[in-house]
Amino acid sequence: MTQAVERFTPLPAAAPRFDPKWVMIGVPVALVAWLALVPLVFLVWQSFLTPQTAALAAQYTLENFRTAYLSSDNIRLFANSLQFAVGAAVLSLVIGTGLAWMNERTNTPLKTLFFALAIIPLVIPGILFTVAWIMLGSPKIGLINLALQRLFDTDAVFVNVYTMAGMIWVDGLHYSPMAFLLMTATFRSMDPALEEQAAMSGASVAAVARRITLPLAWPAALGALLILFVRAIESFEVPALLGLPVGIHVYTSSIYQAIHQYPSQIGLAAAYAVTLLLTTSLGIYAQTRLSSQGARFSTITGKGFRPRTIDLGGWRYLTATIFMLYFLVIVLLPFLVLVWSSLQKFYSAPSWAALSRVSLDSYRAVLDHPQFANTVWNSVVLAIGSASTVMLISAVIAWIVVRTRVPGRWMLDNLASLPLVFPGLVLGLAIMVCYLYLDIGVYGTLWIIFIAYVTRFLPYGMRYNSASMLQIHKELEESAAMSGASWSMTFGRVVLPLLKPGLLAGFIYVMIVSIRELSSSILLYSPGTEVVSIMIWELWQNGQYVELSALGVMLILALFLLVVLAQLAGRRFGIAET
Amino acid sequence: MLSVRSLFTEYANEGGGAVKAVQNVSFEVPEGKLFTLLGPSGCGKTTTLRSIAGLEKPTAGEIEADGRLVYSSEKGIFVAPNRRNFGMVFQSYAIWPHMNVFQNAAFPLEVRKLRKKDIRERVMRVLHAVALEDLADRDATKLSGGQQQRLALARALVMEPQLLLLDEPLSNLDAKLRDRMRSELKRLQRDLNLTTVYVTHDQTEALALSHEIAVMNEGRVVQIGTPRQIYEQPSDRFVADFVGSTNFIGGTVTALGDGCCVVSSAMGEIKAHASEGVDKNAKVVVSVRPEDVELSETQPMASDVDTVCKGTIQAKDFLGDYLDFHVKVGDVVLLAKAHPSLRTPTGDSIYVRMKADKCVAISSQ
Numbered sequence: 001m002t003q004a005v006e007r008f009t010p011l012p013a014a015a016p017r018f019d020p021k022w023v024m025i026g027v028p029v030a031l032v033a034w035l036a037l038v039p040l041v042f043l044v045w046q047s048f049l050t051p052q053t054a055a056l057a058a059q060y061t062l063e064n065f066r067t068a069y070l071s072s073d074n075i076r077l078f079a080n081s082l083q084f085a086v087g088a089a090v091l092s093l094v095i096g097t098g099l100a101w102m103n104e105r106t107n108t109p110l111k112t113l114f115f116a117l118a119i120i121p122l123v124i125p126g127i128l129f130t131v132a133w134i135m136l137g138s139p140k141i142g143l144i145n146l147a148l149q150r151l152f153d154t155d156a157v158f159v160n161v162y163t164m165a166g167m168i169w170v171d172g173l174h175y176s177p178m179a180f181l182l183m184t185a186t187f188r189s190m191d192p193a194l195e196e197q198a199a200m201s202g203a204s205v206a207a208v209a210r211r212i213t214l215p216l217a218w219p220a221a222l223g224a225l226l227i228l229f230v231r232a233i234e235s236f237e238v239p240a241l242l243g244l245p246v247g248i249h250v251y252t253s254s255i256y257q258a259i260h261q262y263p264s265q266i267g268l269a270a271a272y273a274v275t276l277l278l279t280t281s282l283g284i285y286a287q288t289r290l291s292s293q294g295a296r297f298s299t300i301t302g303k304g305f306r307p308r309t310i311d312l313g314g315w316r317y318l319t320a321t322i323f324m325l326y327f328l329v330i331v332l333l334p335f336l337v338l339v340w341s342s343l344q345k346f347y348s349a350p351s352w353a354a355l356s357r358v359s360l361d362s363y364r365a366v367l368d369h370p371q372f373a374n375t376v377w378n379s380v381v382l383a384i385g386s387a388s389t390v391m392l393i394s395a396v397i398a399w400i401v402v403r404t405r406v407p408g409r410w411m412l413d414n415l416a417s418l419p420l421v422f423p424g425l426v427l428g429l430a431i432m433v434c435y436l437y438l439d440i441g442v443y444g445t446l447w448i449i450f451i452a453y454v455t456r457f458l459p460y461g462m463r464y465n466s467a468s469m470l471q472i473h474k475e476l477e478e479s480a481a482m483s484g485a486s487w488s489m490t491f492g493r494v495v496l497p498l499l500k501p502g503l504l505a506g507f508i509y510v511m512i513v514s515i516r517e518l519s520s521s522i523l524l525y526s527p528g529t530e531v532v533s534i535m536i537w538e539l540w541q542n543g544q545y546v547e548l549s550a551l552g553v554m555l556i557l558a559l560f561l562l563v564v565l566a567q568l569a570g571r572r573f574g575i576a577e578t
Numbered sequence: 579m580l581s582v583r584s585l586f587t588e589y590a591n592e593g594g595g596a597v598k599a600v601q602n603v604s605f606e607v608p609e610g611k612l613f614t615l616l617g618p619s620g621c622g623k624t625t626t627l628r629s630i631a632g633l634e635k636p637t638a639g640e641i642e643a644d645g646r647l648v649y650s651s652e653k654g655i656f657v658a659p660n661r662r663n664f665g666m667v668f669q670s671y672a673i674w675p676h677m678n679v680f681q682n683a684a685f686p687l688e689v690r691k692l693r694k695k696d697i698r699e700r701v702m703r704v705l706h707a708v709a710l711e712d713l714a715d716r717d718a719t720k721l722s723g724g725q726q727q728r729l730a731l732a733r734a735l736v737m738e739p740q741l742l743l744l745d746e747p748l749s750n751l752d753a754k755l756r757d758r759m760r761s762e763l764k765r766l767q768r769d770l771n772l773t774t775v776y777v778t779h780d781q782t783e784a785l786a787l788s789h790e791i792a793v794m795n796e797g798r799v800v801q802i803g804t805p806r807q808i809y810e811q812p813s814d815r816f817v818a819d820f821v822g823s824t825n826f827i828g829g830t831v832t833a834l835g836d837g838c839c840v841v842s843s844a845m846g847e848i849k850a851h852a853s854e855g856v857d858k859n860a861k862v863v864v865s866v867r868p869e870d871v872e873l874s875e876t877q878p879m880a881s882d883v884d885t886v887c888k889g890t891i892q893a894k895d896f897l898g899d900y901l902d903f904h905v906k907v908g909d910v911v912l913l914a915k916a917h918p919s920l921r922t923p924t925g926d927s928i929y930v931r932m933k934a935d936k937c938v939a940i941s942s943q
C-alpha cells in the first residue's frame with residue numbers, strides 16, 4: 001500500500017525541491033512592496049523637480065518646497081488645514097461621545113436606531129453629503145435659509161456653508177458616526193463596576209459621567225481624536241466643494257488646484273503632498289503609540305458584561321429628542337433634499353408650484369446619459385476586481401504575519417498598513433507620477449485606478465483577515481500538516497475555508513468603499529475610464545444638479561443594498577458586524 | 579523504533595533571547611510500546627512532542643523513526659511534518675469546523691490521493707474502531723468533547739501512521755469521561771500495537787497507560803523507567819514529589835550495604851533502598867509513600883529489613899475509601915494512608931512499620 005512504500009523509502013529531505021509555498025508567499029510580498037513603496041519614492045522624487053513642458057525638461061530644484069513653505073500664503077494654508085481638521089475632529093468626537101454615552105450607559109429610547117447610524121458614512125459618500133448640505137445651507141438657494149426667511153419675513157442669511165465653520169460642520173457631522181463607533185468600543189471595554197461604585201458612593205448621574213466615565217475614557221478619546229484628525233486632514237470633497245469657491249484653501253484642495261493649473265504644477269503638488277503625508281504619518285504614529293500604551297492601563301474585564309444602564313427618568317425624552325434632531329441632520333434632511341431635487345426638471349425650492357412639476361425626467365436623463373452605462377460598468381468591474389485582489393493578497397500576508405516566524409514579518413505587516421497614511425488624493429498623485437514615468441501602459445486605463453484602489457484598501461483587507469486569522473487555532477493547520485497535507489493544500493483546504501466569513505465581509509466592505517471612492521480616482525481618470533463618483537463630480541462642475549441628485553439617490557440605494565447584504569452575510573456566516 | 583538523541587529546542591522570546599524549552603533530551607521507544615512524557619506544565623513536554631512531529635525545528639540533536647532519520651542537526655536533515663507520516667492528536671483536538679465527521683477523518687487519505695472507494699472503506703473502518711460510524715455525516719461542530727477526541731484519534735489513525743503522538747488527549751474531558759477514554763485508548767493502543775508517544779501532566783494517567791515513562795522537569799528528562807520503577811524508586815526528590823504524594827524524611831547515611839542503607843533521622847534509624855549516588859555519611863532524604871506507612875495498634879512482626887517505631891496520632895481525615903493519618907514519630911510527622919477499619923482515636927499512640935524496599939534514600943546534595 002502507499003503507506004508501506006512511503007514507510008520504507010526515506011525521502012531525501014535536504015534535496016532542493018521546488019516548493020510552491022515560496023511562490024505563493026513571495027509574489028504577494030513583492031506585490032505589497034511594489035504597491036506601497038514605489039509610488040512613495042516617485043512622489044518624493046517629483047517634489048524636487050521643476051514642471052516639465054514641451055520646451056523644457058524637468059530639472060532638480062528646491063523651489064517647490066520654497067513655495068510650499070516660505071511663501072506668505074503658506075502660513076494661511078497651514079493654519080486653515082489645521083483649523084479645519086481639528087475643528088471637524090473635535091466636532092465629530094463631541095457628537096460621537098455624547099451619542100455613545102447615551103447608547104451605552106443610559107436608557108434613552110430608540111436605541112435600535114443608533115447602530116443604523118454606523119453605516120451612514122458608508123452609504124452616503126462625502127460628495128453627496130456635501131452637495132446635500134449645499135442645497136440645505138447655501139446662502140442663496142439653501143432650504144434652511146429659505147424656510148427661516150419665509151418664517152421671519154426677512155432676507156437675512158441665517159446659515160452659510162461656504163465658510164470655515166460650514167466646512168467644519170459638514171465634515172465633522174459626516175464622520176461623527178465613526179466617532180460614535182470608536183467611543184462605543186471604549187465604553188464597552190470599561191469596567192462598569194468602577195461607575196457603579198461611584199453611584200454607590202452617592203454620586204449623581206452627571207457626577208458619575210463627569211468624574212468617572214469621562215476621565216477613564218480620556219486616553220481612548222484622545223486616540224479617537226487623532227484618528228479623526230488624520231481623516232479630516234485627508235478630506236477632499238468638503239474643502240473642494242465648499243472651500244475653493246470662496247478661497248479657503250487647505251492642503252488637499254491646494255494639491256488639486258496645483259495639478260489643474262496650466263502648466264500643471266506637479267512638483268508643487270508633490271511638495272504639498274509630502275507635507276500632508278508627514279502630518280498624517282505623525283498622527284497615525286502618535287495614535288499607535290497611544291493605543292499600545294493604553295492597552296497596558298486598560299480596565300478590560302470579563303467580556304459580554306453589559307453594565308446596568310442609568311435611568312434618566314424624564315430626562316430621557318430630552319436625550320431622545322437630541323438623538324432625533326441628530327438623525328434629522330445627518331440622514332433625513334440630506335437624503336430628502338437629494339430626493340426632492342432629483343424629482344425636478346431644474347433645481348428649485350419646495351413649494352406647491354414646484355410640487356406640481358414633480359417628474360422622473362432626471363432619472364431618465366441619467367439613464368440615457370451617454371457615459372452612464374460605461375461608468376457603472378467601470379465602477380462595478382473596479383469594485384469586484386479590487387475587492388477580490390485585496391482580500392486574496394491580504395489573506396496570504398495576514399497568514400505570514402500571524403502564523404509564521406519568518407524574520408522581518410513585522411515589516412511586511414507595516415508595509416501592508418502603510419497605505420493608511422496616504423490621503424486618497426496623495427495616493428492618486430503618487431500613482432499618477434509613478435506610471436507617468438514608468439511607461440508600462442497602465443496610464444490612462446482602468447488599470448491605474450485599479451492599482452490605486454488595491455493599494456488604498458489593502459489595510460482594510462489586512463484588518464479583516466488578521467482578525468479572523470487570529471481566531472483560527474494554529475493546531476487546525478498543524479493537524480493538516482500532520483495528516484500529510486502540503487502547505488498549499490493546507491492553505492486551500494483548511495485556512496481559506498475557515499477565513500471565509502471574514503473574507504466575505506471584507507470583500508463587501510472593500511466593494512462599498514471602492515464604489516464611493518473619489519479622491520484618488522479624481523487624478524487618475526481619463527475619458528472613458530470615469531467611475532460613478534467621478535460622474536457625480538462632473539455633473540456638479542457642469543451645474544447639472546437635478547441629474548446629480550438622481551444619480552446620487554440611485555447610488556445611495558445601491559450602497560444601502562450592499563450594506564444590507566453584508567449584514568445578512570455576516571449573520572449567516574456568524575460574524576457580528578462589518 | 580523511535581529514538582530521540584540529545585535533542586535541544588529553543589524559542590525566541592520577546593527580548594530577542596532564547597527560551598531553552600528542551601535540553602539534551604534522549605530516549606528510545608520500542609516498536610508497539612506506549613511511552614509517556616510526564617511533567618508539570620511548562621516543562622517542555624509539548625515542545626518535545628512537536629519537535630518529533632516536525633512542527634518545531636530543534637536546534638540540535640537527532641530524531642530517528644524506523645531507521646529513517648527525520649531530523650539531524652549534524653547531517654542537516656529536516657523532514658517536513660507532512661512527509662513524516664506520524665499521526666498526531668492535539669490538545670485542542672483541532673477538528674476542522676468546516677467539515678463533517680467523515681470529511682475530517684478522510685482528509686489524510688485524500689491528500690494521499692487514494693481512490694474514493696478505498697477512502698470510504700478505510701474511513702468507515704476507523705470510525706467503527708472509535709465508535710463514531712453512526713455519526714459520519716454529522717457536522718464536526720456538533721460533537722461532544724469525548725466524540726471530538728475520538729474523531730481526532732480516528733483522523734490520526736486512518737493514515738496508518740508509523741508513530742502516534744498524543745498531546746494531553748484527555749485533559750479537555752470531564753473526570754468520568756476521562757477514565758473511560760483512558761481505558762479505551764489503552765485497549766486501542768495495545769490492540770493495534772501502535773508505537774505511541776503520550777504527553778501528560780497527570781501522573782495517574784501516565785502510570786495507568788504507559789509501558790515506560792520519562793519524567794521531565796525544566797526542559798530535561800530526570801528519570802526514565804517503567805511506571806513501577808518511577809513510583810517505587812524515584813531517582814530524585816522532584817520525581818518522588820511529582821509522581822504521587824510522599825513523605826520526605828531528612829537524614830544521614832550511617833551504613834551502606836548492597837543497594838540498601840541505614841539512615842539516621844529525626845524519627846530514628848530507617849532502613850532504606852539506596853538510590854544511585856548515595857554514599858556513606860551523605861545527607862539524604864528518605865521518600866516513603868503514605869500507603870507504605872503501615873499502621874497497627876499492636877506491635878507488628880518485624881524482619882530485619884523493616885523499620886518499626888512508635889508514634890502518636892495528631893490528626894486524621896476520613897476520605898471515603900481510605901483515611902489519612904498524621905502520625906508524629908520523634909520530630910517527624912508522617913502521612914499514612916490506612917483502611918477505614920482502623921479506628922484508633924486522635925491522640926493515641928500507634929505502631930508504624932515501613933518496609934526497606936519501599937523507603938528510598940535519595941541524595942540531597
Ligand SMILES: Nc1ncnc2c1ncn2[C@@H]1O[C@H](COP(=O)(O)OP(=O)(O)O)[C@@H](O)[C@H]1O
Nearest residue numbers: 589590597599618619620621622623624625626
Ligand atoms: N511558541 C512559543 N514561544 C516561546 N516560548 C514558548 C513557546 N511555546 C512554549 N514556550 C515555552 O517553552 C517552555 C516549554 O513549553 P511546553 O513545551 O509547551 O510545556 P508543556 O507542554 O510541558 O506544558 C515553556 O517555558 C513555554 O513558556
Ligand SMILES: [Mg+2]
Nearest residue numbers: 620623624625
Ligand atoms: Mg503542553
